[in-house]
Each structure stands twice: as C-alpha cells, then as structure tokens.
Amino acid sequence: MEEAGLQITTDVIGNSWGLRAGSEDVAPVIIGSHIETFVTGGLYDGALGVLAGLEIIQALNDAETVTRRPVGVAFFTNEKGARFAPDMMGSGVAQGAPNCPTAMVFVPSKDGLSQNFNEFTAPEHIALGVDVLLRVVLGQAELAP
Secondary structure, three states: OOOOOOOEEEEEOOEEEEEEEEOOOOOEEEEEEEEEOOOOOOOOOOOOHHHHHHHHHHHHHHOOOOOOEEEEEEEEEOOOOOOOOOOOHHHHHOOOOOOOOOOOOOOOOHHHOOOOOOOOOOHHHHHHHHHHHHHHOOOHHHOOO
C-alpha cells in the first residue's frame, strides 16, 4: 500500500485501508476482503480480494488515471471467526459494532496447531491466559507473567 502511494489507516482491531485520492471529496470505492484463512478455505481465500484491489490501484497509477471518487483497498481481520468469536469481527468493528475496544489473549496450542480438529490447549495455558485477562481487568497488567 505504501509503494502504491496510498494513505493508510489501521484501526484498533487491525483492519487496514489504503486510500487513493479522487478528484472529488466523495465516498470512496473500496476493494478488498479478509486476510485470514482456515483449513478448508482454500489457499487464496480472502487474500485474493485484497491483492486484486492492489492490482487495480497499481493499474490506475501506471495509467496516471484520475478517478472522480477515491479508490481504496481494505483488509479485515477475523471475518471467519474460526479461531476467535464472533465472526465478522473486523468488518463489524469497521462499521461501528459495539464490540470494541477489544483485546485478545493468545495461548499456545499443542504442536502449534490452529483451526484444526486436533487443536488442543492445555488447561494450565488457558489458566495463564485467564490470569492475564484478570490482571488487565483489575488494572494490574504490569504484573502479568
């Protein structure tokens, strides 16, 4: 997005937009998708929409085309909800859903497996994650292990 000269914005959940100015200050055309995938989602699930948007921006830049509307590329996080509920979290936050501010606590999974039927997290790791969350809620995040 930087190389294409886009004005980049990232929100609190990690959604990002890159905007190319138009000749008028009107609502932009946004092209994009989500960036995460899951086991049965296909190799380019989501990412292809983002890459297609970047390719369109690059073609407009190469042709030195000025569009009336701004044109942007966006990617959203956690649209599938396969690992973290709720689904469509990224686009929901982008649209002002009341599930923000948000934080996530990550805990290790056995053998690094994620979004897999064999995924397993040991109870002691879950307990550590809960402890971190509790300390944040109590305002003692600096004491977290």
